[in-house]
Amino acid sequence: MSHSKQSNDRMLHAYVDRELSSDEKQTVLSQLESDEQWRARACDLQRTKEWVQFSFENEMAPTRTLPRINHFTWTGRTIRLAASVALSATVFVAGWVGHGLHEEHNAQATLEDIAPESRHVILHIGESSEARFAQLLKKTEKLLSEYSARGIEVEVVTNAGGIDLVRTAASQHIDDIKRLISHYPNVRFIACARGLERLRKSGQDVSVVDGVYTGEAAADHLIQRLTEGWTLVTI
Amino acid sequence: MELIRRLLINRDLIKTIADNRDRLYRVALAWCGDAALADDLVQETMAISLQHHAQVRNPGCMKAWMHSVLSNCWKKHLRQMRPDMDIDDADLASDHDVEAACSEQEIVECVRRAILKLPVGQRQTLTLVDLGGFSYAEVADTLDIPIGTVMSRLYAARQTLQKMLTRIRSSAPDNTRFLRRVK
Numbered sequence A: 001m002s003h004s005k006q007s008n009d010r011m012l013h014a015y016v017d018r019e020l021s022s023d024e025k026q027t028v029l030s031q032l033e034s035d036e037q038w039r040a041r042a043c044d045l046q047r048t049k050e051w052v053q054f055s056f057e058n059e060m061a062p063t064r065t066l067p068r069i070n071h072f073t074w075t076g077r078t079i080r081l082a083a084s085v086a087l088s089a090t091v092f093v094a095g096w097v098g099h100g101l102h103e104e105h106n107a108q109a110t111l112e113d114i115a116p117e118s119r120h121v122i123l124h125i126g127e128s129s130e131a132r133f134a135q136l137l138k139k140t141e142k143l144l145s146e147y148s149a150r151g152i153e154v155e156v157v158t159n160a161g162g163i164d165l166v167r168t169a170a171s172q173h174i175d176d177i178k179r180l181i182s183h184y185p186n187v188r189f190i191a192c193a194r195g196l197e198r199l200r201k202s203g204q205d206v207s208v209v210d211g212v213y214t215g216e217a218a219a220d221h222l223i224q225r226l227t228e229g230w231t232l233v234t235i
Numbered sequence B: 001m002e003l004i005r006r007l008l009i010n011r012d013l014i015k016t017i018a019d020n021r022d023r024l025y026r027v028a029l030a031w032c033g034d035a036a037l038a039d040d041l042v043q044e045t046m047a048i049s050l051q052h053h054a055q056v057r058n059p060g061c062m063k064a065w066m067h068s069v070l071s072n073c074w075k076k077h078l079r080q081m082r083p084d085m086d087i088d089d090a091d092l093a094s095d096h097d098v099e100a101a102c103s104e105q106e107i108v109e110c111v112r113r114a115i116l117k118l119p120v121g122q123r124q125t126l127t128l129v130d131l132g133g134f135s136y137a138e139v140a141d142t143l144d145i146p147i148g149t150v151m152s153r154l155y156a157a158r159q160t161l162q163k164m165l166t167r168i169r170s171s172a173p174d175n176t177r178f179l180r181r182v183k
Helices: A003-016 A022-034 A036-056 A076-081 A090-097 A104-112 A130-150 A160-165 A174-183 A193-201 A218-227 B002-019 B021-032 B035-055 B059-081 B104-117 B120-130 B136-143 B147-171
Strands: A120-125 A153-158 A187-191 A231-234
Touching: A003 A022, A003 A036, A003 B147, A022 A036, A036 B021, A036 B104, A036 B120, A036 B147, A120 A130, A120 A160, A120 A218, A130 A153, A130 A160, A130 A174, A153 A160, A153 A218, A160 A193, A174 A187, A187 A193, A187 A218, A193 A218, A218 A231, B002 B021, B002 B035, B002 B059, B021 B035, B021 B059, B021 B104, B021 B120, B035 B059, B059 B120, B059 B136, B104 B120, B104 B147, B120 B136, B120 B147, B136 B147
Parallel strands: A120 A153, A120 A231, A153 A187
Antiparallel strands: none
């Protein structure tokens, strides 16, 4: 094939792929009007492109679910590492859920709205409130006791004031948390690493109940879990 | 507010990732010719995309980035199969005779087999343009090759396919010529 013909053909490829500038397209269109061989080659090229597209257009990926990332396995070691709560950003959760965080009704409604097929649930608290702590632990146990058979995994994530739930110096629920951890291998309590660091800098005791995971910022963890499809419930 | 912004961006990106599934699958299937392997490649691509999508600052670039990930997954697979080969020039196609038994109804299968017979570099370029809908510049970025190479690979790939299609047409029973010469 001559260099000229090859060059012309490449121009036609660019034409069928809509890669030409306006001026170049005008040149090609003029040539197509006057040259039957050009028209035939352009037609062949277009037909080839369409055969390629047609040959795959009905193909759909067989797997329709998103892959799970960093799937947490509940081994004995991780269970020991896992533990009570650190609750994540109030503003973050309020923004995500789309309604007020401090409304008792909303918190109740959100928990009840958990779809039966949901197997991964995060309970999140960002406020130091004895009433909310008690409510959170009650809901955690309810989920674990009612849905363990279907393989539910629950994470209790605490940040800001919510960290008091798992701080040994502040919590009135240490025994309850220990009992949940020891009784249910599928619960994990998390305290926000950034929140603990802030408390430490302010001179407060940041010791947490044995088994509470403290290695990650609550916000980062929540984003990761939501990415993986976990259901978030605000308390 | 920063957290809300991050989450909203995150949700959009995840939707984009999910929305690209079938396009990725079609491209992967054209590259490897094996439905199960294509599905595995797409799942691997989506897993990597979900883990590392924060690398993509502009959501508009997500589609091209995911196809880059797919390309890397595919190359990794090829290297595992044949560690010493030059992937861009490799021809891993089956030995099926492309023109064999191609009736009108079988052209689709013939086209697929013909694509599989192309060298890997040509195959990737052709399918990213025709199935992925990418521009030449995007393909150059995705495969990390010069745009001139994109054009030459595309040219070569289509030349091969055109010849194959021409042979199919000439060898297929011609059902359209009903007129016979009569005296």
